[in-house]
Amino acid sequence: MEIKKVKRSEDYSLWYNNLVKNADLAEHSAVKGCMVIKPYGYAIWEKMQAELDRRFKETGHQNAYFPLFVPKSLFEAEEKNAEGFAKECAVVTHYRLKTNPDDKGKLMVDPEAKLEEELIVRPTSEAIIWNTYRDWIQSYRDLPILINQWANVVRWEMRTRLFLRTAEFLWQEGHTAHATKEEAIEETIQMLNIYADFAENILAVPVVKGVKTENERFAGADDTYCIEGLMQDGKALQMGTSHFLGQNFAKAFNVKYLTKENKQEYVWATSWGVSTRLMGALIMCHSDDDGLVLPPKLAPIQVVIIPIARKDDEKALVLDKVNELAKQLKEKGISVKVDSRDNLTPGYKYAEWELKGVPVRMAIGPRDLQNETIEIARRDTKEKQIVSLHGVDDTVNKLLLQIQDNLYAQALQYRNSHTWEVNTWDEFLDAIENKTGFVSAHWDGTGETEEKIKELTKATIRCIPMANKEETGTCILTGKPSNKRALFAKAY
């Protein structure tokens, strides 16, 4: 594999695209804006799914599946939601093709087969799900409903990028129904916390939890909470959202329940989701000029072992040892790959596994057999050490944990050193334009000011961090009073 190496410092987007392709994560398909997720990339997504799914189930959620298509009349029921997504919907209008009489061998849409009602390919599933929930909910005893679905959705984006923004993407969407506002808000926050925990402990990406401004809020929500990560190039990435939907969908779809007091009340709702965009976060947070760097908890292959030998008799001995070692590691629950391809040199293999982000590489040759040692290299720091073969499984286990922690620590360190608290417009401009990263600043709370700042600097309010305390200040742009700082950044 001859790789045209582009450094992050030279062209970050090109570096990103090359990495996605070269590390075998995904590629463009014949369909505009849609990607093929390749087995190695999909394996990482599956690990993410497993971690999230476990957390969802631990908090009482169940998986279900709702249709890909939403009849237009249902889609438009919740006005704000419909309006928000209208511009990026794929629409099915016909259900049949036929042979083109003017051009045999070609197909055409059969004009006779026009659907009476258009079907919208879901950009999100609130509509179809709330239409269904109406039939599922009669009494307070039917609540809460705690459902998640793993699905694909389509948003007809003008400009796409592998994993970060594709016309079709994979995600999970949770949709819950509750008897009270308090319970729904509690659910919204709970899921936000689950996302944050997942991001930090599994992806090793530190995130800021916060609330979106009205401008950035999910269409149809009363409040949108989010986790925001900071990428290596100083741009922010929204990594997950959790919405408190109030009674908007319940009212739009007439979903009521009978209280203990025998009163009809509208149901309270939440929805929350993360997508394959997290793959982009993973890449842009940890990887380097040599390729992907995977946190051990998500690496499909945690350890690769490379046997080194010249002669046939040496090969046999080394391979025996390698297989024994692999077995030993697997017993500890470590996923191991033995790279015994004999047409490639060790150097080539090192480079290839580095490109693919395998956290730990072990090399063993005749010299090690004699000394009862093995070479261990870690992907994150590139450090190599020769260690004893005795107890090497424990050594590796510890190393994997260390790498996981180190990746988080590095990312946190980067974020902390790229988060700027500013109090004047000039400081703000300097931070956004030159220093890059998160900028914490006072803002007068109006959509107009937010919009103006976006026009002037391309920076948006990523969120109002939940950790921010009330403090008196003045808006960096208008000078009007403000009681809380917002977090600004240029974003993906």
Added chain:
RNA sequence: CGGGGUGUAGCGUAGCCCGGUAUCGCGCCACAUUUGGGAUGUGGAGGUCGUAGGUUCGAAUCCUGCCACCCCGACCA
């Protein structure tokens, strides 16, 4: 969707201006020698030149439509 650019073997490319059936490197296959940081030699396979039309005796090359991708905007998870 607007502006700019690109599309030639799995990948990266030359050829296009000035029309004559495609160049080179990597990879791939076979054999041999190799293997502790991207091996070497010899032989070989692989191409509807993005796609559909047009001009021409003849098109990768000229013209038109379409498709996809990249960069910059607007939109967005």
